[in-house]
Amino acid sequence: GQDLCEYDLDRDMAYLLRLWKVIVKRLGKTNGPGSIYEESDMIIRTIRDIFSEDIDTLIVDQVDSFNRAKEFLQLVMPKYVNRIQLYEGKEPLFYKYNLENEINRIHRRKVPLKGGGSIVIDSTEALVAIDVNSGNFRTDDSAEENAFQLNLSAAKEIARQLRLRDLGGVIVNDFIDMRKDSHRRKVERVLKESLRRDRARTKILRTSPFGLIEMTRQRIRPSLKRSVYDDCPCCQGRAVVKTAESMAIEVVRMMVMAAQSPKASRITVRVQDKVAAYLNNKKRREIMHLEEACRVTVQILGSEALYPEHIEIDCRDADGNEIALRFMDEPTSGK
Incomplete structure (x- = not known):
């Protein structure tokens, strides 16, 4: 519960109390040896760990999964149970909402930013390096202001990509150089605020003289990339081959x-x-x-x-x- 707010702790406590009441009821109805509780499946774990009041709709395309998810929501967050919907269309759910393309984007090395510029994410054995590139990003005639605005946008996207890709360990963010100390502190604050939703523990250091923000993120499980991809048998994961x-x-x-x-x-x-x-x-x-x-x-x-x-x-x-x-x-x- 370190670094969690009172709301999150209260929500977790309410869930555990409701769960305990359900287990007690099952005990009363069980005459012989039997299962009274088991680890939840992926759908239930996803709702438990990710679902919040910020999510407007939860769409499920299988009846059994829908019933389990609805029952769980009724137990954990009864007032949000009307937000779950059963999808009955013939078109696959992922294609209807263009999720396949969104999933493919998660694995791309280069992530474009709104208004121009991009971040480039490279994972190595030792650390994750994230580089902010200005590209054609322009908001002002001042180079300092342009760098500041781009870094603010990049900080929010970096926090989002860390959660989506489930990247952990040592992370080095190379932002565009800024001369004003107030701008550096603002970028640090935006990065910290954007990571508050992250359930993994993070620690962020102050901007170094070289414009780097070093941080660590709790490694809960292998990264999404490791879960989906194996090393290339041709290059053994080097991403290059001999000429x-x-x-x-x-x-x-x-x-x-x-x-x-x-x-x-x-x-x-x-x-x-x-x-x-x-x-x-x-x-x-x-x-x-x-x-x-x-x-x-x-x-x-x-x-x-x-x-x-x-x-x-x-x-x-x-x-x-x-x-x-x-x-x-x-x-x-x-x-």
């Missing part, structure tokens, strides 16, 4: 090592199309020199189906027997 040139150089080094193997006669390389094209066009001289010097035949095969860092090298002797390449077991690219 065709760098991959070709790596492949040439591996072919040289394979050619040094005793009895090596034929080397077949399977890589992505662009890497194969680079090897066949830009590295043809080195490959021919390797074939002559080590008396081996080299074949380069490319495929669009392979990811950019894929390397597969097959080495055979004159009789077609496979020669094991120990260096291929060592961790490198996407072998």
Whole structure:
């Protein structure tokens, strides 16, 4: 209950008292061993943790879920039970209210701000970095006033995105530089006020000389991104892959090592199309020199189906027997 207002504590107390009365009634009606209480499902937990008087309507598209949600609202907040509605349309609920697009926007790195400007959110192992960009945002001839107004808008959107994405840990917000100390304090206050609705505990430091506001947010569960996405098998979550040139150089080094193997006669390389094209066009001289010097035949095969860092090298002797390449077991690219 730390940092919660009296209203929130009173609401929680009222819920627990009503719940206890329901449990006592169930105990009185139960003759033998049986369940009197169990952890709520996702719909009930969502209503319990998120629903408030600020929400005008709660729409449910399944009869069973609607009945459970209505019963729970009657228990927790009886005066708001008329705000829940059963959706009976044929069109999927998410498409009717354009929720699919809104969900997709949550995962975008760049979030536009009203009136211009944007924030860019990057998550790393150590922290979450949020950068405020001015773009074409203009409200006044004064650069200071423009920066101040943009930062106010960004502070509200940052608080909203932290809740939507469920980002936790250390968060560094890089706002547009402001010279006036009063403007810095105002941005800090707006950020704190915008985070009051957040059930996760937050701690916000004062603006640093570099215009950074550092903060921490309680990590309750894995972020929304982690719940929806896995790391890319091609780049292992780096969001970048090696260029065709760098991959070709790596492949040439591996072919040289394979050619040094005793009895090596034929080397077949399977890589992505662009890497194969680079090897066949830009590295043809080195490959021919390797074939002559080590008396081996080299074949380069490319495929669009392979990811950019894929390397597969097959080495055979004159009789077609496979020669094991120990260096291929060592961790490198996407072998």
